[in-house]
Amino acid sequence: MKKGLFIFCFTMFIAFASKAQDNTSLPAKYQEKMTSIFNKIPEVTSSAATSLIDFAKSMLGKPYVYASSNPDRGFDCSGFVSYVFSNFGFKVPRSSREFAGAGTPVKLADAKVGDVLIFTGTNPRVRKIGHVGIIYSIENGEIKFIHSTSGKAHGVTVTEFNDYYKSRFMKAVSIVE
Structure with a gap:
């Protein structure tokens, strides 16, 4: 009722x-x-993305743990992204490589908060998918994304889409329609 x-x-x-x-x-x-x-x-129409990002933010600081999607232990990059989307009933891949075939591809210029960014691994010259994150904010054309990194932050953090990540960028996909 x-x-x-x-x-x-x-x-x-x-x-x-x-x-x-x-x-x-x-x-x-x-x-x-x-x-x-x-x-x-x-x-109002972007409330699904807002809820998704708010939930992702609640994981900030969780440690990086290889091959984990367990919030009690920590996350690797795809474990974090899949955990966040699964919490909202979206069926998404568990591995970063499989994200290339997930959702709807979008041009980076058309990407929005809640879309998934797909990157190479740590070496940008090796053009194989190895990392994923979720667009956290876009302000004045500047993108920030939330992800679990094995790098300096060694856990869930928000990072600017800087030159290093631009060199690793492969594609963006929209999971939330």
Whole structure:
């Protein structure tokens, strides 16, 4: 019953919102407020990605443990990514190499928060997949991603998509549609 009521209310809100977007008939003092509200509507549609990132953030500092997807022990890169997505019911691969065939490929310029970045291993000249992470934020065109690294941080951390990672970048895929 509650679910049905929620769906009804949400449907009514969307119907109202689509008709009310032309707010020129409103008094001037309300036009700005309505525009502000409608500009926030896309934020609601990205709530799945927001929840996913919030959950991933709760794992910050967990140690890097090779071949592990156990939050009590720690994670390797693909163990972390698969654990995060599996928590939300997404069926994703367990190994970084298999992520190349998962989800929907996206151009890096079109990638969004919650998409998976796929990299080579630590040597960028060896063009074989060996690392994955989840886009954490995109601000002013600058991407940060959350991942479990065996490098300096040696665990779950947020890293800038810097020149080193750009040299290792292979592709991006969208799991959350």
